[in-house]
Amino acid sequence: MVTRRQDESLLELEKTRVKPPPLFKVMVLNDDYTPMDFVVAVLQKFFGMNREQATRVMLKVHTEGAGVCGIYPKDVAASKVEQVCTFARQHQHPLACVMEEN
Ligand code: TYC
Secondary structure, three states: OOOHHHHHHHHHHHHHHOOOOOEEEEEEEOOOOOOHHHHHHHHHHHHOOOHHHHHHHHHHHHHHOEEEEEEEEHHHHHHHHHHHHHHHHHOOOOOEEEEEEO
16 A cells, blocks of 8 residues: 555656656858848748847857757757758758757
8 A cells, every 4th residue: 555645755756757858959050152031031931030030040140150040859850950951952052050959
């Protein structure tokens, strides 16, 4: 027979053992060729940013070399990277998009 108190302790233990899923940052990298308005359009289309947010992130990437577009579970992050790379290549731009564990 498990008492209520023991039962709650077991639940607590279980909670501490289950780790939250790892999150991944999706980032775009600067280059010398992709037009600024294309990067702004990508940030709006794939990361749900408005024009102002997208412009701020694009300028940060342009001046600092890289910037975070969003933070997601692994499968979502991988899908964003794939979609951005495919879209950029369709438009013949070298824009690079990568993910890294947060
Ligand atoms: N450096 C590019 C230019 O001057 C603009 C740019 C910004 C490119 C951000 C990529 O992720 C990027 N046209």
